[in-house]
Amino acid sequence: MxxxxxxxxxxxxxxxxxxxxxxxxxxxxxxxxxxxxxxxxxxxxxxxxxxxxxxxxxxxxxxxxxxxxxxxxxxxxxxxxxxxxxxxxIILTPSQDPESYPLSIYVKETAFKIHNWLKKNDLFSRLNNLLDLGVQLSEKFSRYKESVEVIYRYNFLIAAKITRAVAGLLENREYSHYDMNGSAKIALVSIDRLIVA
Ligand code: SF4
Structure with a gap:
């Protein structure tokens, strides 16, 4: 190591x-x-x-x-x-905690709703059970599995990136605007992929 x-x-x-x-x-x-x-x-x-x-x-x-x-x-x-x-x-403290900003609260709540739905329906276990039984996944099921992976991947990432963008907005400095735009951009790209999934 x-x-x-x-x-x-x-x-x-x-x-x-x-x-x-x-x-x-x-x-x-x-x-x-x-x-x-x-x-x-x-x-x-x-x-x-x-x-x-x-x-x-x-x-x-x-x-x-x-x-x-x-x-x-x-x-x-x-x-x-x-x-x-x-x-x-040296460090500028934002006027408001980004976590308490309404948009941040909204995306966090939404991410947990999606997460709880995924957990309740236990989609990966169901898919893995099919695979354990030797069931070959059809093209439709393969796409379904990929979609579940995409939802897991992007769900919390979107909330984190939006909260980071909000932090940049509240900090309101030149570099923080750059960071805000980059974070918001990847949040938008991720939302599009989540919707497609
Ligand atoms: S840009 Fe780098 S860290 Fe990001 S997904 Fe690609 S390889 Fe990974």
Missing amino acids: RTPEEIKNRMKEISLQDSYNDTIFNYCDRWCEKCPFTSKCLNFALSVGDPPLDDKEGWKYLKNVVDATCMMLDDLTELNGYDVTQIEN
Whole structure:
């Protein structure tokens, strides 16, 4: 397993390569298995070879990634001469908590409604039971399965991206407008895909 120091050095080495786009992963749907931009994505390049996050090893590795990120922040703080005791003056606190904004509340409630519906109907178990019984999925059922996957994938992502867009709106600074537009764009693309599914 890579140590935090090794992860930090690798991050620096890969991010200096011109062939990667270093913002695309902020405004994508994080469905890397289906993404046509993996060869251009810095985040994808950095995660190649990482252990999966479904066991203790994965979680230990994630801690090392967080430690490596903190080490890089320390380096940047020192390089730029920031005084972290003055951090309150650097970070602008939005006038309102984005989570309490009506649109954020609405999308969160909607996401949980969809999630509860999926849970109640247990669609994946039903499909997997058919597969366990050796039933070949017809083209119609394959599309149905894909649609369920799409709904699972996008449901909470839409709520998260809309809340992030709202945060940018409330923060109301040049960079936050850029972030707001990117987040709202991927939310709209995801809503379209959810509707089709
Ligand atoms: S590879 Fe993954 S993280 Fe990168 S842009 Fe594609 S979906 Fe996003």
